[in-house]
Amino acid sequence: xxxxxxxxxxxxxxxxxxxxxxxxxxxxxxxxxxxxxxxxxxxxxxxxxxxxxxxxxxxxxxxxxxxxxxxxxxxxxxxxxxxxxxxxxxxxxxxxxxxxxxxxxxxxxxxxxxxxxxxxxxxxxxxxxxxxxxxxxxxxxxxxxxxxxxxxxxxxxxxxxxxxxxxxxxxxxxxxxxxxxxxxxxxxxxxxxxxxxxxxxxxxxxxxxxxxxxxxxxxxxxxxxxxxxxxxxxxxxxxxxxxxxxxxxxxxxxxxxxxxxxxxxxxxxxxxxxxxxxxxxxx
Numbered sequence: 001x002x003x004x005x006x007x008x009x010x011x012x013x014x015x016x017x018x019x020x021x022x023x024x025x026x027x028x029x030x031x032x033x034x035x036x037x038x039x040x041x042x043x044x045x046x047x048x049x050x051x052x053x054x055x056x057x058x059x060x061x062x063x064x065x066x067x068x069x070x071x072x073x074x075x076x077x078x079x080x081x082x083x084x085x086x087x088x089x090x091x092x093x094x095x096x097x098x099x100x101x102x103x104x105x106x107x108x109x110x111x112x113x114x115x116x117x118x119x120x121x122x123x124x125x126x127x128x129x130x131x132x133x134x135x136x137x138x139x140x141x142x143x144x145x146x147x148x149x150x151x152x153x154x155x156x157x158x159x160x161x162x163x164x165x166x167x168x169x170x171x172x173x174x175x176x177x178x179x180x181x182x183x184x185x186x187x188x189x190x191x192x193x194x195x196x197x198x199x200x201x202x203x204x205x206x207x208x209x210x211x212x213x214x215x216x217x218x219x220x221x222x223x224x225x226x227x228x229x230x231x232x233x234x235x236x237x238x239x240x241x242x243x244x245x246x247x248x249x250x251x252x253x254x255x256x257x258x259x260x261x262x263x264x265x266x267x268x269x270x271x272x273x274x275x276x277x278x279x280x281x282x283x
Contacts, residue, residue: 012070013083019063020248026056027241034129034234042229049230056237060221064214075207085251086258094159094213099152099220102240103145106130106224109239129235130228140227148220155212162205174198 033052037045071078079095093099113131133141165171174194181191221240225233 012066012077015066016063016081016083019059019066020245022059023241024245026059027238027245030056030234030238030241034231034238037231037234042231045230049234053225053230053233053237057222057225060218064218067214068211071207071210075203075210078210079206085248085255087251087254088247093152094155095210096214096217097244099148099213099216100145102220102224103141103148105239105243106141106236109235113235128229128231130232133232137227141224144220144223144227148216148223151216155209155216158212159209162202162209165202165205170198 029052033049037048067078081089081095084092091097110130110133113129117129117131178191178195224236228236
C-alpha cells in the first residue's frame, strides 16, 4: 500500500473508533427512551421518539458516507478492515453485515419479547414492542425480506464472478511474464505500470460491488424502521446496537488474548521473534 493509502486507512480507523463511541451514547439514549415511553400512546411516542430515531439513522448515514469516500481511496482496506476484530471479520459479507441479518435480528428480538410478556399477551394486553407486530407489519416485513434476499443474492453472484476474473487470461499471462522477468532480473518500470493497469479494473469492480452492498444495507435498515411504530423502531435499534457493540468488544478481547499468547510463545523463543509476531498480529 502507498503511504497515502496507509494514512487513509489510519484516518478511517480513527473515524470508526469515534463512531463506535457515539453509537454507544445513542444506545444509552435509546434504552432510556424505551423505558420512559413504554406506557405512552403512539402519538406521544411519535413526537418524542421520532427525533431520536432520525438522529440514530443519520449516524448510520454518516458512517456510510464516510465509508464511501474512503472506499474511493482504498477499497481493499474497506473489504478487509483492520479496525474490526477477527470475530467480526469472519462474519462479514462484502465489507459489512449481511443485509438479510436485519430480519433475523427483528424476528429474534420479537420472539424474545414475546416470551417475556406471554402472560400479558394471553390476557389480550398489547405490549407495544416487537412482540406486538401486527399481521400487516409482518406481511410488509416478509415482502421486504424477499426483495432484500433477491438483491443480496444478485450482488453475491456478481462478486463471485468478479473474483473469478483474477484467473482470467490477462492475469495468467501477466503473472507468467512477470515471473520470467524476475528470473532474469529484468523487471522495470514498464512492467510495474502494466501490473497496476491490470489490477486497476479489478479494484474498480470491487468498489462498485461494495457500494451496492452498502446501499442495500442502508435501504434495508430504513425499510425495516419504516414498517415499525416509533417504540418498536427504538427496540429494534437497541438490539442492533447491542449486537454490534458487544460483538466488537468480545472480538477485541479474543484478539488481545490470542496476541498475548502469541507474544508469550514468541518471547520464550527469543525477543526478536516475539516482537515480530506481536507487530504482525496487531497490524
